[in-house]
Amino acid sequence: MTTTDSPSPYEGFDRQFIGGEWRVGSSSHVIEDINPYDGSIITRVQGASANDVEDAYQAALKAQPEWAATPPRERASIMARAAAITLARREEIVAASIQEAGCVRTVAEFLWQLAWSILDASASYPSRVTGQIVPTESITEESLIYRKPVGVIAVISPWNAPINLTMRSLAPALALGNAVVLKPAGDTPVTGGLFHARIFEEAGLPKGVLSVVIGASDEIGDPVVENDAAALVSFTGSTDVGRSLFAKVGGSKRIKRLGLELGGNAPFVVLDDADLDAAAHALVVSRFMHQGQICMSANRAIVDETVFDAFVERVTERARALAPGDPMDAATVIGPIINRHQVEGIIAKINQAKADGARAVLEGPVSGTQGNIIPPHIFVDVEPSYAIAREESFGPLLPMLKARDEAHALALANDTEFGLSASVFTGDLDRGKQFMLKVESGMGHVNGICVADSEYAAYGGEKNSGLGRFNAEWVIGEFTRPHWITVQRGEDRLPF
Structure with missing residues (x-):
């Protein structure tokens, strides 16, 4: 996909987008986008306050009914225009993702592709919402199921893949007739939200249907989640925060629906008959893409003991060759960790792994002082009980565990509270499929990488990796609600 258009770059990313207007936030807190x-x-953004959040919700409540009543063709046209704008602004979006999220170019282009694909697919959603005529025991009764928008949706998106992970909730929600109040992560306010506001503003989305509030989580996090206007909260982020949302939405005056895409501990399983070179290549990509800052990343390798040493050698050789440095440099594969807090957390995980008894076969400088760069680290002699094998590292750390046989590999794969993505490599595809059907995850890949998404497939996790699914008919079901209506066309038989 290419375009010859060169639109003027977007500007004004120092303000909030509330009720269709760009304005200065009323908090005393300033968000520095670094x-x-x-x-x-x-950029620096004057933060939103609880009052700004309330204004956003009131605008959404006012605008949503008319937006829901807008003919499907018109809503589809706005989504198609947004997709065309995203296509025309491809390089602008890619560059912004490199600068703000620390993506290397290949990752930034991958995220742009996913965001564009979601928008393109969402243009079909308005015409795919259908009702049903359902059976009834009465010959005089007509029984109908209508499907309506949920109403106003709160979307809270993360910093690691912001252009895509925001669009994944936002575009379907809007296409299906909902209004959205969006809170992106403070580390990525532009590619996580303000860029989306500009795109939909340019596409002609009516005022009030979308608001983007930028602010500190301790100031506006609860107001965004607990506001009675929100019928559903769509959150992508950590499992710990996801757990806390249950109490918040349950304790608010209006009990809300939850859509949660949370953490992962994806197993990458290598069976005894696998092509080791192909598996090693896939593992290095699955683990070290975007410095491991992806919830689907291969968080641990589980390798049959008969091929373990040979496989470790291949993986280490490939990982050692990954070039760290400036993400603006096209040759860079390992870019920066998002912020100093995350750097310190990864360093603590490295130190804990060594203290537990894991042995590093590949490591490098871990200060992170040079551009927040931490090079790939690979550990062997890892026990399943070690923190590095049980916790999501969200960094370029790879623990490699030995499995006695296929049954042991399956047991290790499922020995986790998470269940998002998984991969298995084998020379027998039917064996691989049967193995993957036993893995407790929402998504699984045979001889493929863990990091995968498709607008045609159900995306989501099991166990503590989330609730609900994205994409296609699955997200249509999530972001609409059934409404059962009966019509009595004769005298009803009443009990008394």
Whole structure:
């Protein structure tokens, strides 16, 4: 996909987008958007306050009924225009993702592709919402199921893949007739939300249907989640925060629906008959893409003991060759960790792994002072009980565990509270499929990488990796609600 258009770059990313208007936030707190590699300030945004959040919800409540009543063709046209704008602004979006989220170019282009694909697919959603005529025991009764928008949806998106992970909730929600109040992560306010506001504003989305509030979580996090206007909260982020949302939405005046895409501990299983070179290549991509800052990343390798040493050698050789550095450099594969807090957390995980008894076969400088860069680290002699095998590292750390046989590999794969993505490599595809059907995850891949998404497939996790599914008919079901209506066309038989 290419375009010859060169639109003027978007500007004004120093304000909130509330009720269709760009305005200064009323909090005293300023959000500094910092380039994670060179420390430069991308923009400063005067933070939103609880009052700003309330204004956003009131605008959404006012605008949503008319937006829901807008003919499907018109809503589809706005989504198609947004997709065309996203296509025309491809390089602008890619560059912004590199600068703000620390993505290397290949990752930034991958995320742009996913965001565009979601928008393109969402243009079909308005015409795919259908009702049903259902059976009834009465010959005089007509029984109908209508499907309506949920109403106003709160979307809270993360910093690791912001252009895509925001669009994944936002585009379907809007296409299906909902209004949205969006809170992106403070580390990525531009590619996590303000860019989306500009795109939909340019596409002609009516005022009030979308608001983007930028602010500190301790100031506006609860107001965004607990506001009685929100019928559903769509959250992508950590499992710990996901757990806390249950109490918040349950304790608010209006009990809300929850859509949660949470953490992962994806197993990458290598059976005794696998092509080791192909598996090693896939594992290095699955683990070290975007410095491991992806919830689907291969968080641990589980390898049959008969091929373990040979496989470790191949993986280590490939990982050692990954070039760290400036994400603006096309040759860079390992870019920066998003912020200093995350760097310190990864360093603590490295130190804990060594203290537990894991042995590093590949490591490098871990100070993170040079552009928040941490090189790939690979550990062997890892026990399933070690923190590095049980917790989501969200960094370029790879623990490799030995499995006695296929049954042991399956047991290790399922020995986790998470269940998002998984991979298995084998020379027998039927064996691989049967193995994957026994893995407790929402998504699984035979001889493929863990990091995968498709607008045609159900995306989501099991266990503590989330609730609900994205994409196609699955997200249509999530972001609409059934409404049962009966019509009595004769005298009803009443009990008394």
